[in-house]
Amino acid sequence: AQTVTQSQPEMSVQEAETVTLSCTYDTSESDYYLFWYKQPPSRQMILVIRQEAYKQQNATENRFSVNFQKAAKSFSLKISDSQLGDAAMYFCASNSGYALNFGKGTSLLVTP
Amino acid sequence: DAGVIQSPRHEVTEMGQEVTLRCKPISGHDYLFWYRQTMMRGLELLIYFNNNVPIDDSGMPEDRFSAKMPNASFSTLKIQPSEPRDSAVYFCASSLGTSPAGELFFGEGSRLTVL
Numbered sequence: 001a002q003t004v005t006q007s008q009p010e011m012s013v014q015e016a017e018t019v020t021l022s023c024t025y026d027t028s029e030s031d032y033y034l035f036w037y038k039q040p041p042s043r044q045m046i047l048v049i050r051q052e053a054y055k056q057q058n059a060t061e062n063r064f065s066v067n068f069q070k071a072a073k074s075f076s077l078k079i080s081d082s083q084l085g086d087a088a089m090y091f092c093a094s095n096s097g098y099a100l101n102f103g104k105g106t107s108l109l110v111t112p
Numbered sequence: 113d114a115g116v117i118q119s120p121r122h123e124v125t126e127m128g129q130e131v132t133l134r135c136k137p138i139s140g141h142d143y144l145f146w147y148r149q150t151m152m153r154g155l156e157l158l159i160y161f162n163n164n165v166p167i168d169d170s171g172m173p174e175d176r177f178s179a180k181m182p183n184a185s186f187s188t189l190k191i192q193p194s195e196p197r198d199s200a201v202y203f204c205a206s207s208l209g210t211s212p213a214g215e216l217f218f219g220e221g222s223r224l225t226v227l
Contacts, residue, residue: 032212045218050215099145
Protein backbone atom coordinates (compact mmCIF):
# COMPACT_ATOMS: atom_id res chain seq x y z
CA ALA A 1 0.00 0.00 0.00
CA GLN A 2 1.10 3.51 -0.71
CA THR A 3 1.36 5.69 2.37
CA VAL A 4 2.36 9.28 2.92
CA THR A 5 3.02 10.47 6.46
CA GLN A 6 3.22 14.04 7.67
CA SER A 7 4.17 13.95 11.33
CA GLN A 8 3.65 17.64 12.05
CA PRO A 9 -0.06 18.54 12.29
CA GLU A 10 0.84 22.21 12.88
CA MET A 11 3.86 24.41 12.40
CA SER A 12 4.48 28.07 13.06
CA VAL A 13 6.99 30.46 11.52
CA GLN A 14 7.71 34.15 11.78
CA GLU A 15 7.50 36.29 8.71
CA ALA A 16 10.79 36.34 6.77
CA GLU A 17 12.06 33.23 8.56
CA THR A 18 12.57 29.72 7.15
CA VAL A 19 10.46 26.68 7.97
CA THR A 20 10.74 23.02 7.00
CA LEU A 21 7.76 20.69 6.71
CA SER A 22 8.43 16.97 6.97
CA CYS A 23 7.09 14.12 4.90
CA THR A 24 7.91 10.44 4.61
CA TYR A 25 6.42 8.04 2.11
CA ASP A 26 6.27 4.44 1.10
CA THR A 27 5.57 3.38 -2.45
CA SER A 28 5.62 0.30 -4.61
CA GLU A 29 6.11 2.34 -7.77
CA SER A 30 9.51 1.87 -9.36
CA ASP A 31 9.42 5.25 -11.01
CA TYR A 32 7.49 7.74 -8.97
CA TYR A 33 6.88 11.40 -8.34
CA LEU A 34 6.45 13.44 -5.20
CA PHE A 35 4.49 16.63 -4.74
CA TRP A 36 3.69 19.36 -2.28
CA TYR A 37 0.28 21.01 -2.56
CA LYS A 38 -0.95 24.06 -0.71
CA GLN A 39 -4.54 24.52 0.44
CA PRO A 40 -5.30 28.10 1.54
CA PRO A 41 -8.52 29.00 3.38
CA SER A 42 -10.22 29.32 0.00
CA ARG A 43 -9.98 25.49 -0.12
CA GLN A 44 -8.58 25.19 -3.63
CA MET A 45 -5.52 22.93 -3.81
CA ILE A 46 -2.54 24.43 -5.61
CA LEU A 47 0.65 22.68 -6.69
CA VAL A 48 3.71 24.14 -4.96
CA ILE A 49 6.52 21.92 -6.20
CA ARG A 50 7.16 18.46 -7.60
CA GLN A 51 10.13 16.07 -7.65
CA GLU A 52 10.87 13.22 -10.01
CA ALA A 53 12.34 10.38 -7.96
CA TYR A 54 14.92 9.45 -10.57
CA LYS A 55 16.41 12.93 -10.41
CA GLN A 56 18.98 13.38 -7.68
CA GLN A 57 18.87 17.15 -7.80
CA ASN A 58 16.40 18.69 -5.36
CA ALA A 59 13.60 20.69 -6.97
CA THR A 60 13.39 24.43 -6.36
CA GLU A 61 10.63 26.94 -7.13
CA ASN A 62 11.52 30.44 -6.00
CA ARG A 63 11.27 30.45 -2.18
CA PHE A 64 10.22 26.79 -2.08
CA SER A 65 12.68 23.92 -2.19
CA VAL A 66 12.70 20.27 -1.25
CA ASN A 67 15.14 17.96 0.48
CA PHE A 68 14.65 14.62 -1.20
CA GLN A 69 16.31 11.67 0.52
CA LYS A 70 15.41 8.65 -1.58
CA ALA A 71 16.98 5.97 0.60
CA ALA A 72 15.25 7.35 3.68
CA LYS A 73 12.00 7.91 1.72
CA SER A 74 11.91 11.44 3.00
CA PHE A 75 10.65 14.50 1.12
CA SER A 76 10.65 17.70 3.15
CA LEU A 77 9.58 21.15 1.99
CA LYS A 78 11.58 24.23 2.90
CA ILE A 79 9.96 27.64 2.69
CA SER A 80 12.42 30.52 2.82
CA ASP A 81 11.59 34.15 3.60
CA SER A 82 8.11 33.14 4.78
CA GLN A 83 5.28 35.48 3.88
CA LEU A 84 1.84 35.95 5.42
CA GLY A 85 0.36 34.52 2.22
CA ASP A 86 2.13 31.23 2.86
CA ALA A 87 -0.27 30.46 5.71
CA ALA A 88 -2.21 27.37 4.61
CA MET A 89 -2.47 23.60 4.87
CA TYR A 90 0.37 21.85 3.08
CA PHE A 91 -0.07 18.35 1.73
CA CYS A 92 2.65 15.99 0.65
CA ALA A 93 1.69 13.45 -2.02
CA SER A 94 3.11 10.58 -4.03
CA ASN A 95 1.69 9.24 -7.24
CA SER A 96 0.04 5.89 -7.78
CA GLY A 97 -0.18 5.74 -11.52
CA TYR A 98 -1.85 8.98 -12.50
CA ALA A 99 -3.63 9.45 -9.14
CA LEU A 100 -2.13 10.98 -6.00
CA ASN A 101 -2.01 9.70 -2.43
CA PHE A 102 -1.94 12.52 0.07
CA GLY A 103 -0.68 12.83 3.61
CA LYS A 104 -2.95 14.27 6.30
CA GLY A 105 -1.42 17.70 5.96
CA THR A 106 0.48 20.26 8.03
CA SER A 107 -1.18 23.51 9.00
CA LEU A 108 1.31 26.37 8.67
CA LEU A 109 0.78 29.53 10.66
CA VAL A 110 2.81 32.61 9.72
CA THR A 111 3.13 35.28 12.40
CA PRO A 112 4.06 38.91 11.70
CA ASP B 113 -9.13 28.99 -19.66
CA ALA B 114 -11.54 28.36 -16.81
CA GLY B 115 -10.38 25.99 -14.14
CA VAL B 116 -12.20 22.95 -12.83
CA ILE B 117 -15.74 23.95 -12.00
CA GLN B 118 -17.72 22.22 -9.28
CA SER B 119 -21.28 22.68 -8.16
CA PRO B 120 -22.85 23.16 -5.76
CA ARG B 121 -20.34 24.93 -3.56
CA HIS B 122 -22.34 24.07 -0.47
CA GLU B 123 -25.07 21.52 0.06
CA VAL B 124 -27.04 20.86 3.19
CA THR B 125 -29.40 17.93 3.10
CA GLU B 126 -31.16 15.52 5.39
CA MET B 127 -30.23 11.93 5.96
CA GLY B 128 -31.74 9.65 3.35
CA GLN B 129 -31.85 12.24 0.59
CA GLU B 130 -30.08 11.87 -2.74
CA VAL B 131 -27.12 14.16 -3.35
CA THR B 132 -25.58 14.88 -6.75
CA LEU B 133 -22.28 16.71 -7.07
CA ARG B 134 -21.16 17.98 -10.43
CA CYS B 135 -17.83 18.67 -12.06
CA LYS B 136 -16.64 20.21 -15.28
CA PRO B 137 -12.95 19.46 -15.91
CA ILE B 138 -10.52 21.66 -17.77
CA SER B 139 -11.03 21.33 -21.49
CA GLY B 140 -8.57 18.89 -23.05
CA HIS B 141 -7.76 17.08 -19.81
CA ASP B 142 -8.24 13.34 -20.09
CA TYR B 143 -8.05 12.36 -16.42
CA LEU B 144 -10.70 13.22 -13.86
CA PHE B 145 -10.50 12.47 -10.13
CA TRP B 146 -12.95 12.63 -7.24
CA TYR B 147 -11.49 13.11 -3.75
CA ARG B 148 -13.16 13.44 -0.37
CA GLN B 149 -11.64 15.49 2.44
CA THR B 150 -12.47 15.06 6.12
CA MET B 151 -10.60 16.00 9.27
CA MET B 152 -10.30 12.36 10.33
CA ARG B 153 -9.21 10.80 7.05
CA GLY B 154 -7.66 13.69 5.16
CA LEU B 155 -7.88 13.53 1.36
CA GLU B 156 -9.09 10.20 0.04
CA LEU B 157 -9.24 9.22 -3.62
CA LEU B 158 -12.72 7.92 -4.39
CA ILE B 159 -12.54 7.20 -8.11
CA TYR B 160 -10.82 8.35 -11.25
CA PHE B 161 -11.55 8.28 -14.96
CA ASN B 162 -9.40 8.24 -18.07
CA ASN B 163 -11.09 9.30 -21.30
CA ASN B 164 -14.46 9.00 -19.54
CA VAL B 165 -13.83 5.39 -18.48
CA PRO B 166 -13.59 4.57 -14.74
CA ILE B 167 -10.11 3.24 -14.03
CA ASP B 168 -10.08 2.73 -10.27
CA ASP B 169 -13.13 2.94 -8.03
CA SER B 170 -11.62 1.05 -5.10
CA GLY B 171 -11.90 4.16 -2.93
CA MET B 172 -15.67 4.44 -3.28
CA PRO B 173 -16.92 3.79 0.26
CA GLU B 174 -19.95 1.65 -0.53
CA ASP B 175 -22.77 1.05 -2.96
CA ARG B 176 -24.48 4.26 -1.92
CA PHE B 177 -21.81 6.11 -3.90
CA SER B 178 -21.74 6.17 -7.68
CA ALA B 179 -19.88 8.27 -10.23
CA LYS B 180 -20.37 8.79 -13.92
CA MET B 181 -18.63 10.59 -16.70
CA PRO B 182 -21.00 10.65 -19.69
CA ASN B 183 -18.68 12.87 -21.74
CA ALA B 184 -15.31 14.58 -21.58
CA SER B 185 -16.71 17.76 -20.07
CA PHE B 186 -18.95 16.52 -17.28
CA SER B 187 -18.90 14.16 -14.32
CA THR B 188 -21.23 13.49 -11.41
CA LEU B 189 -20.81 11.93 -8.00
CA LYS B 190 -24.05 10.71 -6.51
CA ILE B 191 -24.80 9.59 -2.97
CA GLN B 192 -28.08 7.77 -2.43
CA PRO B 193 -29.18 7.59 0.31
CA SER B 194 -26.98 10.08 2.12
CA GLU B 195 -25.87 9.62 5.74
CA PRO B 196 -24.37 12.05 8.28
CA ARG B 197 -20.95 10.34 7.96
CA ASP B 198 -20.87 11.42 4.31
CA SER B 199 -20.43 15.02 5.45
CA ALA B 200 -17.16 16.21 3.91
CA VAL B 201 -15.69 18.41 1.22
CA TYR B 202 -15.70 16.67 -2.14
CA PHE B 203 -13.10 17.75 -4.66
CA CYS B 204 -12.94 17.14 -8.34
CA ALA B 205 -9.60 17.42 -10.13
CA SER B 206 -8.43 16.97 -13.69
CA SER B 207 -5.09 16.48 -15.37
CA LEU B 208 -3.51 16.08 -18.76
CA GLY B 209 -2.24 12.51 -18.82
CA THR B 210 1.04 13.06 -20.60
CA SER B 211 2.93 11.89 -17.51
CA PRO B 212 2.22 10.72 -13.96
CA ALA B 213 4.17 13.80 -12.96
CA GLY B 214 1.42 15.94 -14.35
CA GLU B 215 -0.22 18.52 -12.13
CA LEU B 216 -3.70 17.86 -10.82
CA PHE B 217 -5.90 20.92 -11.11
CA PHE B 218 -8.51 21.04 -8.38
CA GLY B 219 -11.89 22.66 -8.21
CA GLU B 220 -12.95 24.68 -5.20
CA GLY B 221 -14.78 21.73 -3.70
CA SER B 222 -18.35 21.01 -2.69
CA ARG B 223 -18.97 21.10 1.04
CA LEU B 224 -21.66 18.56 1.91
CA THR B 225 -23.45 18.55 5.23
CA VAL B 226 -25.88 15.71 5.92
CA LEU B 227 -28.11 16.31 8.93
